[in-house]
Amino acid sequence: MVDIRLQNIVKTFGAGPHAVRAVDSVNLTIKGGELFFLLGPSGCGKTTLLRAVAGLAPPDEGQVWFGDRDVTHEAVEDRGAAMVFQNYALWPHMTVRRNIEYGPRMQGKKREERARLADDKLELVRMAAYGGRKPPQLSGGQQQRVALARALAAQPACLLLDEPLSNLDAQLRLRMREELRRLVKSTGTTGLYVTHDQKEALSMGDRIAVMHEGRVVQVGTPEELYERPQSKFVAGFVGEANFFEGRVTQLDDQTCVESEDGRLPVDASRLPSGVGQVEYCIRPEKLRLQVLAESEVLPAGCSGFMGAVVERSYLGDVCQYVCRLASGACWKVTVLGSRDIAGTGEKICLTARAEDVIPLLKGPGEE
Numbered sequence: 001m002v003d004i005r006l007q008n009i010v011k012t013f014g015a016g017p018h019a020v021r022a023v024d025s026v027n028l029t030i031k032g033g034e035l036f037f038l039l040g041p042s043g044c045g046k047t048t049l050l051r052a053v054a055g056l057a058p059p060d061e062g063q064v065w066f067g068d069r070d071v072t073h074e075a076v077e078d079r080g081a082a083m084v085f086q087n088y089a090l091w092p093h094m095t096v097r098r099n100i101e102y103g104p105r106m107q108g109k110k111r112e113e114r115a116r117l118a119d120d121k122l123e124l125v126r127m128a129a130y131g132g133r134k135p136p137q138l139s140g141g142q143q144q145r146v147a148l149a150r151a152l153a154a155q156p157a158c159l160l161l162d163e164p165l166s167n168l169d170a171q172l173r174l175r176m177r178e179e180l181r182r183l184v185k186s187t188g189t190t191g192l193y194v195t196h197d198q199k200e201a202l203s204m205g206d207r208i209a210v211m212h213e214g215r216v217v218q219v220g221t222p223e224e225l226y227e228r229p230q231s232k233f234v235a236g237f238v239g240e241a242n243f244f245e246g247r248v249t250q251l252d253d254q255t256c257v258e259s260e261d262g263r264l265p266v267d268a269s270r271l272p273s274g275v276g277q278v279e280y281c282i283r284p285e286k287l288r289l290q291v292l293a294e295s296e297v298l299p300a301g302c303s304g305f306m307g308a309v310v311e312r313s314y315l316g317d318v319c320q321y322v323c324r325l326a327s328g329a330c331w332k333v334t335v336l337g338s339r340d341i342a343g344t345g346e347k348i349c350l351t352a353r354a355e356d357v358i359p360l361l362k363g364p365g366e367e
Helices: 046-054 096-106 111-124 140-153 170-187 198-204 222-227 232-237
Strands: 004-013 020-030 035-039 061-066 081-084 158-162 190-195 207-212 215-220 242-251 254-259 262-265 277-282 288-291 304-314 318-325 330-336 347-351 358-360
Touching: 004 046, 020 046, 020 215, 035 046, 035 170, 035 198, 046 081, 046 158, 046 190, 081 140, 096 111, 096 140, 111 140, 111 170, 140 170, 170 198, 190 198, 198 222, 207 222, 207 232, 215 222, 215 232, 232 242, 232 277, 232 358, 242 262, 304 330, 318 347
Parallel strands: 035 190, 035 207, 081 158, 158 190
Antiparallel strands: 004 020, 004 061, 207 215, 242 254, 242 277, 254 262, 262 304, 277 358, 288 347, 304 318, 304 347, 318 330
């Protein structure tokens, strides 16, 4: 178990006017024993940053620390890090057992120690009955477990995972999330995990760093990132969100935000000081949808956005409605269960609690 510290990491590809900063001045601390996620869209720099930690793509600037040891310029094999690749990278001509013993053999461990480690890791990943098989004889999920066992057999100070579930089908990927977290946490190893899958990060991570255009734009627990995003990019990337701009007003004893579609209550303690027009977001499942009669209007002094249902999607456990507001903006509303509470074309009012109306700051690249 070791802390990982990244100080002012910069990695540039190309030169001159065509140079691209894939990683731009990243500072992060990953606590020992933590399963930490780097989350972001393709091309945001997350895999490049992971490779810098592994030693496969040394940074142009900055330092990588494992505990109190500066490993920035150390060789890959001297760092004490093990990597699980997206395609597993198992030796197809070796048995499962020999694949798992490969790391300890390269470390010079004796045969008895290699065998003990292989037995231990095969048991850990519930693959003890498959030691004599070769990777082509295994399913994708089984190969993923073997790749993890091989990495853990090297007894690494940290485990680096590059989208290890992306090659699995949807149902297997869901089952493997909990299993993979259990395996990593049971060893006490520090884990650094790269993914573009928001649900994967939210369901597995202790903490998450969201990356955008080479920079870390927010770090927090899954709950903090989902419930308290700081920018429009984070709000839109980590789950779904409806956005609107408005001006803060006071209605009796309640602080509200007023827009061309209506008004909604807002928690005054969360508003940035000295700013009039602010952008906000509301998660689709935080909205309450009420059907109105065609002639019905919102009473004076009441909070809510008026609109009409333009689309309904049945998703099994939930129904999602698309509602067009007076401004022309289309908002998503998620309702638990399959009951049809509103039909296409029906007039509706959308309301929300003050604590669910989230003020946002401008992030990198946002106007």
